[in-house]
Amino acid sequence: MRVVVDLNRCQGYAQCAFLAPRVFELHGDEALLYTPAVPAEQHERVLRAAAACPVQAIVVGEQAGAAGVR
Amino acid sequence: MSGDLRSGRIVIVGASLAGLRAAEALRDEGFTGSLTLVGDEPHLPYDRPPLSKQVLLGRARAEECGLPARRALQARWRLGVGAVGVDTAGKRVLLADGEQVPYDRLLIATGTRARPWPDPGEAALDGVFTVRTVGDASRLAERLDAGPRRVLVIGAGFTGSEIASACRERGLAVTVAERGRAPLIGALGGTVGAWATKLQLAHGVDLRCGVTVSALKGENGRLTGAEFSDGSRIDADVAVVALGAVRNTEWLADSGLAAGPRGVACDAGCRVFDMYGIVSDDVFVAGDVARFPHPLFEYQLIALEHWGNAVAQAEVAAHNMVSSGPHRRPHLSVPAFWSSQFGLNIKSVGVPTFSDQVVIAQGAPEERRLVAVYGYRGRVTAAVAVNRAKWLEHYQRLIETAAPFPPGPGAADFVDGSEPVPSDVPDPRVLSHGPTVALTGHLPDRRLTLLRPGG
Numbered sequence A: 001m002r003v004v005v006d007l008n009r010c011q012g013y014a015q016c017a018f019l020a021p022r023v024f025e026l027h028g029d030e031a032l033l034y035t036p037a038v039p040a041e042q043h044e045r046v047l048r049a050a051a052a053c054p055v056q057a058i059v060v061g062e063q064a065g066a067a068g069v070r
Numbered sequence B: 001m002s003g004d005l006r007s008g009r010i011v012i013v014g015a016s017l018a019g020l021r022a023a024e025a026l027r028d029e030g031f032t033g034s035l036t037l038v039g040d041e042p043h044l045p046y047d048r049p050p051l052s053k054q055v056l057l058g059r060a061r062a063e064e065c066g067l068p069a070r071r072a073l074q075a076r077w078r079l080g081v082g083a084v085g086v087d088t089a090g091k092r093v094l095l096a097d098g099e100q101v102p103y104d105r106l107l108i109a110t111g112t113r114a115r116p117w118p119d120p121g122e123a124a125l126d127g128v129f130t131v132r133t134v135g136d137a138s139r140l141a142e143r144l145d146a147g148p149r150r151v152l153v154i155g156a157g158f159t160g161s162e163i164a165s166a167c168r169e170r171g172l173a174v175t176v177a178e179r180g181r182a183p184l185i186g187a188l189g190g191t192v193g194a195w196a197t198k199l200q201l202a203h204g205v206d207l208r209c210g211v212t213v214s215a216l217k218g219e220n221g222r223l224t225g226a227e228f229s230d231g232s233r234i235d236a237d238v239a240v241v242a243l244g245a246v247r248n249t250e251w252l253a254d255s256g257l258a259a260g261p262r263g264v265a266c267d268a269g270c271r272v273f274d275m276y277g278i279v280s281d282d283v284f285v286a287g288d289v290a291r292f293p294h295p296l297f298e299y300q301l302i303a304l305e306h307w308g309n310a311v312a313q314a315e316v317a318a319h320n321m322v323s324s325g326p327h328r329r330p331h332l333s334v335p336a337f338w339s340s341q342f343g344l345n346i347k348s349v350g351v352p353t354f355s356d357q358v359v360i361a362q363g364a365p366e367e368r369r370l371v372a373v374y375g376y377r378g379r380v381t382a383a384v385a386v387n388r389a390k391w392l393e394h395y396q397r398l399i400e401t402a403a404p405f406p407p408g409p410g411a412a413d414f415v416d417g418s419e420p421v422p423s424d425v426p427d428p429r430v431l432s433h434g435p436t437v438a439l440t441g442h443l444p445d446r447r448l449t450l451l452r453p454g455g
Ligand SMILES: Cc1cc2nc3c(=O)[nH]c(=O)nc-3n(C[C@H](O)[C@H](O)[C@H](O)COP(=O)(O)OP(=O)(O)OC[C@H]3O[C@@H](n4cnc5c(N)ncnc54)[C@H](O)[C@@H]3O)c2cc1C
Pocket: B013, B014, B015, B016, B017, B018, B019, B038, B039, B040, B041, B047, B048, B049, B050, B051, B052, B081, B082, B083, B084, B109, B110, B111, B112, B113, B131, B132, B133, B159, B248, B251, B286, B287, B288, B289, B304, B305, B306, B307, B308, B310, B336, B337, B338, B339, B340
């Protein structure tokens, strides 16, 4: 699973960082840093974070172009 | 009519952010025909912004920055092979391995590449890097892990500043060399440039502005240091060349399209012009390689090396590839980008270089937060926020409605005594870093043409 955040949209409210702190992390007050490759045990949390993001800035999916989504 | 446009053959050249998002949007829009993505990199699509941030901080591996699929594509992927030409009359793309791929509609999304260090011998020294691709970032991250004694960053645009920030955060000694007067000055002008100067100094960067690197020095094929135009020299075992980007248009040289060093020119609907300025109906362009007219900026052709532009323009291009005449949409979104460096979130809306004045609307230059608003001939054209992202929506509305500049108080907690000053956007020729927003049209009273560096 891969994740990308549209940081133009992101408002830095950090809901994602509460829900999946191992994947999303605020760097300083506002700058969101995230781990693009999501480890299996974090899938659930990341999906919840994506759903909770108030500006829908988080896109989650399989690696683009990989077998299932080619 | 648009029934026909939902079938047929679409070829996308460039399999990165713009190419991928266009392909997804084409399927979203009901395109059922054959879809081919051609990419010269051997990798599946990946995201570049983390390469100068998470990856260099050691928080993600370069190989793990793949982009997520928003949907299945049923596309043919031709990766690891570049397009070397296009025959617009015969409607086929020529690939480096000799294959000819016929199309009904073509999307050009070949982006940019890192501008190399001008001296090939010095560029080949072990320890000299650029940061544009997975391979670049992966090799540099590995070298940073090894704990170099000093890193030299050449060029203090966004990428160079982010690299310097990552190095400092890792406790590495960093020298930044910038030919302009200040970091970020090319994209954000003198006021924010002066602020960025203080920021870098406060974080322990050995910042050298107004100088150029005259030579990279090596011994036995390894980088050992550099010499500056002011005669000074440093020892360094890593040098990162961050001199901006070069548009990938060489493959279009004989295509008859309006493609050149400044990019591929198109109309507001992403349709590419031919070399006579006649717009085509079957060749489209999106992303970093495109230059397009924007009504908010007096229809000058602008080229934006921004993630958000690649996404938005790809979606408009895809829509217009499957829509006829009146159903087509213009690419009008207000330009926006972000950068994170030295623990700060820097965001921009509008085009700061399209300005004659700037005012600090919130915060103060000494603080770690700031909003700068830019105006051109009495209207708001851009805003830059540092750790104040929530305000940008407000300024975006002012830009969209051509609100008067300087914006009235009430709009924001105006800083007492803050007066507009000249925005002080330098001629790009004096910068080491190419600005990431390039106005490539002409204003009668200004020179903002993007020029290739004089070295
Ligand atoms: C280190 C770094 C950090 C960045 N950080 C930010 C940021 O913080 N914020 C922001 O807004 N933007 C940022 N950007 C910019 C952003 O990544 C780009 O705007 C975006 O990648 C543009 O996407 P694109 O698809 O148009 O072009 P590209 O990503 O350049 O993709 C073009 C693709 O086409 C391929 N190609 C080229 N020629 C050919 C050919 N002849 N045949 C086949 N394939 C070809 C290329 O190899 C490449 O894979 C950053 C960029 C870099 C490099």
